Amino acid sequence: MRLSSAAFAADASIPQRYTCDGPGVSPPLAWTRPPAGTRSLALVVTDPDAPDPKAPRMTWVHWVIYDLPPHAGALPTGAATPPEARDGLNSWKRAGYGGPCPPIGRHRYFFRLYALDTTLKFPAPPDRARLLAAMHGHVLAEATLMGTYRRVR
Incomplete structure (x- = not known):
């Protein structure tokens, strides 16, 4: 299983459109077919460099979605959670995507897609x-896409 975005390449800069310096919509994501036995997918987007990449103190969570149908194959730009899926809470304690908005330096953003057997x-x-605790023992495969962002000042 592989995860990609038409908006940015792996290890490249995330365009401003998908951040707090733009409209902050979620980037388009696409993935290859998950392994046999996959019953659902989960997506978690994190920034492990918060608040300062030179002295990170926490992992900031930007997006949590679970129970994505395995046949979906993609989420479009500005995606609302599909009806079959469920939202989790990000670090702002709300559902949905919160775009990159690093206070200092260039941060890394990890989009992780998990194929689950349940x-x-x-x-x-x-x-x-x-x-993640509920997923323990149920992960069949994982795909990661990393992008970076530094705020426009």
Whole structure:
């Protein structure tokens, strides 16, 4: 399984359109067919360089989606969560995509897509930690796309 974006290449800069310096819409994402036995997909987007890449203190979560249908194959620009899928909570404690907005320096943003052998149920939208804990032992494959961003000043 591979994850890509038509908006930016792996290890390249994320265009301003997908950040707080632009409209902040989510970038388009596409993935190859997940492995046999996949019942759902989960997407987590993180910035491990917060707040300063020279002295990171936390991983900031920008997007959490789970129970994506395995046949979906893509999320378009500015995607709303598909009806079959569910939103988790980002570090702003809200559902949906929050674009890169690093306070200092160039940060790395990891888009991670997980193929799971199950669907997940939560009584309330999970944060990244709860989602990863529930996924434990159910990950069939993982694909990562990393992009970078430095704020326009």
